[in-house]
Amino acid sequence: MTRRPSTKREARETREPRPPRRPKRRHPAVLAFFAAALAVIGGFVAVGEARLIGDAIEQRNLAAFYEQPADALDGDAGTLVRSEELVGVPFDARAWRVMYRTTDVHGDIVVSTGIVVTPLGPAPAGGRTVLSWGHPTTGAAVDCAPSRSFDPYELIEGMRLLLDRGYTIVATDYVGMGTDGPDSYLVGDTGGNAVLDAVRAAQHIRAAHASDDVVLWGHSQGGQAVLFAAQRAPQYAPELHVTGVAVAAPAADLTTLLSDHIDDISGVTIGSYAFAAYADVYADRGATIEGILTPAAQQILPEMNELCLLASMDKLHEIAQPVVGKFVTADPGTVQPWATLLAENSAGGASFDAPLFVAQGLDDTLVLPAATEAFAAHERSLGIDVSFHGIRGADHGTIAYFALPALMSWLDAHGL
Numbered sequence: 001m002t003r004r005p006s007t008k009r010e011a012r013e014t015r016e017p018r019p020p021r022r023p024k025r026r027h028p029a030v031l032a033f034f035a036a037a038l039a040v041i042g043g044f045v046a047v048g049e050a051r052l053i054g055d056a057i058e059q060r061n062l063a064a065f066y067e068q069p070a071d072a073l074d075g076d077a078g079t080l081v082r083s084e085e086l087v088g089v090p091f092d093a094r095a096w097r098v099m100y101r102t103t104d105v106h107g108d109i110v111v112s113t114g115i116v117v118t119p120l121g122p123a124p125a126g127g128r129t130v131l132s133w134g135h136p137t138t139g140a141a142v143d144c145a146p147s148r149s150f151d152p153y154e155l156i157e158g159m160r161l162l163l164d165r166g167y168t169i170v171a172t173d174y175v176g177m178g179t180d181g182p183d184s185y186l187v188g189d190t191g192g193n194a195v196l197d198a199v200r201a202a203q204h205i206r207a208a209h210a211s212d213d214v215v216l217w218g219h220s221q222g223g224q225a226v227l228f229a230a231q232r233a234p235q236y237a238p239e240l241h242v243t244g245v246a247v248a249a250p251a252a253d254l255t256t257l258l259s260d261h262i263d264d265i266s267g268v269t270i271g272s273y274a275f276a277a278y279a280d281v282y283a284d285r286g287a288t289i290e291g292i293l294t295p296a297a298q299q300i301l302p303e304m305n306e307l308c309l310l311a312s313m314d315k316l317h318e319i320a321q322p323v324v325g326k327f328v329t330a331d332p333g334t335v336q337p338w339a340t341l342l343a344e345n346s347a348g349g350a351s352f353d354a355p356l357f358v359a360q361g362l363d364d365t366l367v368l369p370a371a372t373e374a375f376a377a378h379e380r381s382l383g384i385d386v387s388f389h390g391i392r393g394a395d396h397g398t399i400a401y402f403a404l405p406a407l408m409s410w411l412d413a414h415g416l
Helices: 008-014 028-059 159-164 188-202 221-236 254-261 265-281 295-306 313-323 338-344 369-381 404-413
Strands: 080-085 093-103 109-119 128-134 168-175 210-219 241-248 356-361 386-391
Touching: 093 188, 109 159, 109 188, 128 188, 128 221, 159 168, 168 188, 188 210, 188 221, 210 221, 221 241, 241 404, 254 265, 254 338, 254 369, 265 295, 265 313, 295 313, 356 369, 356 404, 369 386, 386 404
Parallel strands: 128 168, 128 210, 210 241, 241 356, 356 386
Antiparallel strands: 080 093, 093 109, 109 168
């Protein structure tokens, strides 16, 4: 008979020694997954670093590109003045900075700049659909042009998703920004022409594979520009086939926009850009700064127009604050020639065949939801196929990004 250990200590001493524990083996699939994930993360970091390095290199000779040659105005609208391929580019894409000819509201040849971005890989047999992007307000000075910024792609809202759809993207700076030209802030015809001629300019870059099929997408000021592009395309660029138009919080009704904000800080900021532009462009129609702005407002106008909105918001508001409530001598929507000029530069003057996507942030305090809803209703009354999306939690700055899931679904639904 086996004797039992009499104590716990004795029991511990008489146990068989445990075999050494074997290290756990990782499943090959798990190891492969983590290796692949690390490789992807590393790849994105490397691409991001390469893009930043490329952006920095391009800044060295940036100013020279924007100096117009002597023959800059000698050519048709939509032709290239010059282009250069960019070193800092989005993942899996090629890009170019472009200078091209367009026309202003008076029909004169003027020069604009911008960028062209296209996915790598083979294009469809008929070329790529071109998405022409209209950026929101960045200012009115030459240096406020998005293509001149350190990251020229930053303001193309939804760029990665759009490239992944196979679009070639063109992004105009508008006229008067980037390079010399007449001020065009919220001048509908000039902005619309620049949006369309950016597509034509891209077609002169063989590697961009730009076709005649066009989707228009714009935010705020850019919403106004692409709406005018859609209205004008059949007469101005009949060879282009606009298949879809999308806008986020568009500056569509300028009369309402300025009247809503003429006594607040936003009204002073927008008005400083707009009244200066209209006094320049429409001087022959009696538009003068002295005829609409108070002496105090006239005094701050030059400094306001030298500053870029995103980079100098605090400084702009500091300058503008003393004239809030003392900016204009009358509501511009009620006195001439301003009432007529604002109406002429408000979208909705003509119908177009393409479907229209309209997104509006319900927390937007600049372009008010009621104004955009009224615009969408007006477009429907013209026979346009309108899809309206009011988005909770989105304000004026975030609406284009918040709208991207709905926009992608809308593009899918229309086969675009």
